[in-house]
Amino acid sequence: MALAAGTRLGVYEITVLLGVGGMGEVYRARDTRLKRDVAMKILPESLAADSDRLARFQREAEVLASLNHPHIAAIYGLEEQDGTRALVMELVEGETLANRIARGPLPMDEALPIARQIAEAVEAAHEQGIIHRDLKPANITVRPDGTVKVLDFGLAKAFGPPEAAHSVSTGPAAVSPSLAPTITSPAMTGLGIVLGTAAYMSPEQARGKAVDTRSDIWAFGCVLYEMLCGKPAFDGESVTAVIARVLERDPDWSALPATTSGRVQYVLRRCLHKVPRQRFHHIADVRIELEDVDASEPGGSNVRRERVRPWVPWLVAAIAAGAALAVALWPASPGASREVMHLDLPSPADVEVQADASQAFALSPDGRWFAMVGVRDGVRRVFVRRLAEPDFREIPGSARSNGVAFSPESDRLAFVVGTVLTMYSLSDGSTSVLAAGADFLSGLAWGEAGIAFVRENAIWFVAPTGGAPRQLTTLDVGRGEVLHAGPGWVAGQPIVLFSSLANDMGTERIEAVSVEGTPHRWVVLERATLGGWSPTGHLIFQRDGAMMAVPLDPKSLQAAGPVMTVMPAGEVAANSVGGASAQITRSGTLMYVPAAYGRRSVVMVNRDGLSIPLAVAPARFTNPRLSPDGRRLVVDDSFMTEVLIDLDRGTRSVLQPPAAGSGYVAWNSDGSRIVFRRFNHPHSMAADGRADVAVVPHAGASDYASGSGPDPDSMLMVRIGTDTSGDIYLFSLSGAFMPRPLVTGRGYQGGGQLSPDGRWLLYQSDESGQPEIYVRAYPTLDRAWQVSEGGGTQPRWSRDGSEIVFRDALSMIAVAFDGGGARPVLGRPAPLFRQPFTFGQTISVPNYDVAPGGRFVMLRAEPTVAPFHVILNWTNELQRLLDESR
Secondary structure, X not given: OOOOOOOEEOOEEEEEEEEEEOOEEEEEEEEOOOOEEEEEEEOOHHHHOOHHHXXXXXXXXXXXXXXXOOOEOOEEEEEEEOOEEEEEEEOOOOEEHHHXXXXXXXXXXXXXXXXXXXXXXHHHHHHOOOOOOOOOHHHEEEOOOOOEEEOOOOHHHHHOOOOOOOOOOOOEOOOXXXXXXXXXXXXXXXXXXXEEOHHHOOHHHHOOOOOOXXXXXXXXHHXXXXXXXXXXXXXXXXXXXXXXXXXXXXXXXXXXXXXXXXHHHHHHHHHOOOOHHHOOOOHHHHHHHHHOOOOOOOOOOEEEEOOOOOOHHHHHHHHHOOOOOOOOOOOOOOXXXXXOEEEEEOOOOOOEEOOOOOOOEEEOOOOOEEEEEEEEOOEEEEEEEEOOOOOOEEOOOOOOEEEEEEOOOOOEEEEEEOOEEEEEEOOOOOEEXXXXXXXXXXXXXXXXOOEEEEEOOEEEEEOOOOOOOEEOOOOOHHHOEEEEEEEEEOOOOOEEEEEEEEOOOOXXXXXXXXXXXOOOEEEEEEOOEEEEEOOOOEEEEEEOOEEEEEEEOOOOOOEOOOOEEEEOHHHHHHHOOOOOOEEEOOOOOEEEOOOOOOOEEEEEEOOOOOEEEOOOOOEOEEEEEEOOOOOEEEEEEOOOEEEEEEOOOOEEEEOOOOOOOOOOOEEOOOOXXXXXXXXOEEEEEEOOOOOOEEEXXXXXXXXXXXXXXXXXXXXXXEEOOOOOOEEEEEEEOOOOOOOEEEEOOOOEEEEEEEOOOOOEEEEEEOOOOOOEEEXXXXXXXXXXXXXXOOOOEEEEEOOOOOEEEEEEOOEEEEEEEEOOOOOOEEOOOEEEEXXXXXXXXXXXXXXXXXXXXXXXXXXXXXXXXXXXXEEEOHHHHHHHHHHHHO
C-alpha cells in the first residue's frame, strides 16, 4: 500500500510517490535533520519478512554505501519503523536517459560525454567488486548541468538470493523496454528474485547463467546503441520476443547514424558480442576507447599507437586460404614515421563484408585509399574511400564484382565484374574493360608491367591499357598440377610469383614467371605456398603448417640466407586462425581481416523470421545444403573443408581431405554423393565419409555445381565462359555423357535446380537487365515463365515443390507454385521475413536451404570486431622477430 504524504520514517518525511518498480516503491522524502530531500525505496514485504535475506541485504547495502563516486547516486542508509524497511538514497534531480531518448536519438557530441560518465561509474563499481546487473536508460539520470548519475547500483544482487533459479516472465510488454520494470520470476515473485530488464540483459543472463562484469558491459553497449539510434538494440512485442532477439539476433547495425565513427562502431560490436569471452573484459577498456573518439570527426578511421599485437596468425591464415599478399620491395619514404600504429577500419553501413573471398579488399600502395567488395541489397559491389575521409562511395558499374587491386601509382582500381577485368580511374571516374575470363577465386595483382590474374587455373597477364591477355603458365599434367594461384609482383621487375599446387600434398611450391619475351618459369622454393614479399627483403611463406621467412636475392630470386621459422606449426595450429585474408604494402603496412571476424552460426528459421541456433559451434560457414532426406547438412567451412552435420545425432565431421580451396557444395539426387570444388575444379565424393574423391569428368575451373540432376549420376552445373557470364549445363559424374547445355545466353544464367518431381527447372537470369527468377518445363525448356517481380536472387524449391522461395536483398520471398499442368500456375510474390542473415558470395548460389516443414537453414553472422585492421610500419616488428629467431 502506498504511503501517504506526511508519513514519517525516522527523521524522514514522505512527500510524494516517485514510482513503483520490481524492487519496491520509491518516494521523495525530506530529511528533517539535515534539511535535504532524499529518495526512499520501500523494501518489498517478502524481503522484509525473510531474516536471512534481510541480513544479506544489510551486508550488500553496506558495501554499496562504500561507493563514493560523482557519477553514482549515493546510498545514505537503512531505516526501519513498524515493520516497514526503507533504503535511503541520494535524490538526483534531472531527466532520466530513457526520457531523453524518447525525444529522439542523441547527437554524437551529446551521447559521448554521457557514455563516458556512465563508463566511469561502472568502472568505479567494478573496482569494488560490485556489478549493476540492471543497467538501462531508466536507471540513469542526467542533471541539468550535464552530470550523469547511475542509480540502483548493485541492488539486483542485493535483492536476490545467492542461488536463485532464473526464470523469466513472458507476458506482453506493456511499456517501452527502457522503462520496463525489472523482471522477476513468476514462480518465485514472493522471494523478489531480480533478473534485470529483458532488452538489456546479456545472453548469459537471459539463459540464467552466472554473470560477471561482462554483463554490465553488454548492458552498457545496449544503452550506447539506444542513445545513438533512438531505439533499443533488442526490441519486441513481448518479453519472450525480446529475449529471443537477445539470444539469436544482432542489433540492426544499419540503424546507426552514417556519421558514427569507426571507433564507436568497434566499441559497440565488442560490447555486444554474444560470447562473453569475445566481449571487452573490462569497462576501463571501453572508457579508454571512447576517450579517444573525437566527435568532431564522425565516421573517420581511428588510430591507436601501441606495441604491435600478435600478427602471424592472420598472415598464416591468408596463405592457408590462398589469398595473395600484395607486396612490393620499395622501402618506405625517407623520413617517414616508423612507429607501429594500429588502425581499425569499419565497413560501409548495410554492407556485408566478403571476408572469405580472395582479394576482397585492397589498400593502395601509397596508403591513402582503401577498397573492398561487399554485398548491399543482395548485390556484390565495390566500395572505396580515402582514409582521410569518413565515408565510402560505391564504384559505378561495379555490380556483381569480385576481386579488387590498386595500380602501383594508387590512381586506378581494377576489379572483376562477373569474369570481366575492369579498370576504374579514381581521378575522373572513367571505366574501361581490360580483359575477359578472369577467375576471381584465385587472385589478382597489379604491378608496374600490368595486371596478373588467374584464368582456367593458370596465370595470365594483360597490359594496364588493356588488349589481348596473354597466358603465362600452363598446368604441368605430368607433375599432377591442378592450380596456379595467388599471383604477386616483384617490385621493379617484370616477374610474377605464384603458388603451384598439385594433387599430391607436400609437392606445392612457389614459382616465378617473367612477363617479357617467351614465358619462362623457375622454382623459387619447394614445399611452400606463397605468402608474399616483405620490404625487409624476405619472402614470407608457409611450409608444413609453420610460418617461415627467407631472404631472397631480388634479381635471381634465389635464397640469400637461411630459412627462419617465424612461428612453429604447433603455435600456428593452436591459434585456430581459420581463413582470414591479409595484405602487405610496399611501405611495410600489414592489413588483415581478423580471424575472429566472419564467424557464422547455423540457425533454423521459422517462416516469421524467428531463429533457433543449431548445436554447432560458429565457424566461417557458407552455403548450407540439406541432404534430399533432410537429415544431414553439409556446409563449407572457410572454403577449405566440407563439414557434415548429422541433424538427428547432432554430430559433426569433416568430409573433405586436405585441399587448397573448396566451395559450391551440392548433393546428388539420392544423397549418395556430394559435389564440391577442390583446387578450383569440380570433384565428387561419397557422402558416407569414405575417401572416395573423384574429379568430375569434362568439368573445368569455370564450372561449379548448383543442384542435382534427374538421376544420381547427373548434376546441374554453371559454366562461366569468356564470352558469356554463365550458362546452365547438365554433367555426368561418371562421364557417361558429355556436358549438355540447358539454358544459355549472353547474360548470366545460374542457380539451376530441378523441382522435386523433376518436371521443372528453376534458375536465375539477368537477361532483363536485372536478376530475376524463372522456371522452364524440363526437359523441353521451350519457354521461360518469370517468377519474381522487380528482382530476385538465390532461388530454391520447397521440399514438396509447391513453393518457390528466393531473396530480394534482405527479404525472403515465397511464391506458390502449381506445376501439374502444361504451364505453371504462379502465385504473387509474398514476403515472409526481412532479416540480415548472411547473403554470401554470389547472387545465384543460395546461402541457405529449405528444410522440411517450410523452415529455412540459414547463417547468422556472429557479433565481432571491426572487419579490417591495419598495422602501420608492421615490418619493424617483423624485423625484430627475425632478428630474435637467428
